Amino acid sequence: MDFAFTEEQEFFRQTVRDTIDRMIMPKVQELDEGEEFSFELWHEFAKLGYLGIRHPEEYGGMNIDVISQMIFYEELFRGDVGFAMTVTMQILMGTYFIGRFGTEEIKQKVLVPAIKGEKIGTICFTEDQSGSDLAGTRTTTVLEGDEWVINGTKMWITNAPTCNFCTVLTTTDPSQGIKALNFFLVEEDMPGFSRGQQLKKLGSRSSVTGELVFDNVRVPKDYFLGEELGKGVQYAGEILNEVRVMTGLAACAIAKMAMDDAREYANRRIAFGNPISKYQLIRSKFANFWAWYESARWYCYRCAWMIQQGLPCLTECMLAKMFATEMCLSAVDEATRIYGGNAFAMEYPSQRYFRDARFLLYGGGCHEVLQDYLGRIYLKED
């Protein structure tokens, strides 16, 4: 067993950390309060090449190892969570199907500019009546001659107000449930594509989220992203391990920021003649957090290692995502308790960690859905 990062990975971590400290940290409060996507910051960040960390070099990517990719996500989520969500959407789900199934022409037209940050992408699963239950997808595709015709509305889409292209999950037959689901590429200039309402959100507020409408959108035959019809859910599952470990490390980063900030507060806040950090009940919060944080973080990196080795790790990645997120939700709650009434004041960062952490519950699977699946596996049910 070897639990050490390589020298190159340590160096990479420090480089990313320096970038986040310099470029993002000074703007975190402003980004959260502005509730707007910063194109200026996006283009500045894109120049560094990180948007291509998991894509091949021939398209302008870095193609670095999985553990280094996870190091990048962990450092990125120390900064503004909304900005980090936009970046990870572009790197993972937003471009995954295009990188995997797109024709050479599509890759040159969409993937190459996406890696440069010139085009913004997103993924569209969720609809009004279907989130966890993808079998409820009602956005349809019908083949007419040489074109696919898409009709439907997607909700809760990260980057909906800003995206230049999107990968859309649709059904060829709603009565067939998940067996009829497929992904298609849609570009913003295609007739019938439009943007609906933008949502006001509790957290991750600098990533913009909303509705996308597809009204008889006609896409060329080769905008179908897959090898075989009906395998959309299987293809999505093949990237979800990475998404779940990324989410787990995002949780670790947010938890650590919240508790490090609470430590400073506990050391300077005086109650009953002492800094509150002198009281055992306050100390135990830090001790519990520390144990859970270390366990969650190293379990996430173990999953990253398993992905890198090509080992089957579906249940491990689900466990890692679930545990790290629950650890984070507990940590951000404890951090606000340490702050006392000041946790309610918008001028302190504690409330932001508390709000931002909530998004972790949904990406990569809601916890009740993961718990149900994992419980069945552990109980060896059919």
Ligand SMILES: Cc1cc2nc3c(=O)[nH]c(=O)nc-3n(C[C@H](O)[C@H](O)[C@H](O)COP(=O)(O)OP(=O)(O)OC[C@H]3O[C@@H](n4cnc5c(N)ncnc54)[C@H](O)[C@@H]3O)c2cc1C
């Ligand atoms: C900030 C943010 C950004 C998002 N970005 C995107 C995006 O870019 N693209 C996209 O497609 N979607 C996006 N989503 C949507 C997200 O993927 C969904 O919220 C998620 O899939 C859950 O679906 P739902 O909200 O419809 O909840 P539901 O599926 O309706 O679940 C509601 C509750 O019921 C529980 N539940 C559901 N099924 C079961 C079951 N079988 N057993 C027990 N409990 C169950 C859930 O755990 C949850 O507690 C985003 C959401 C947020 C908050």
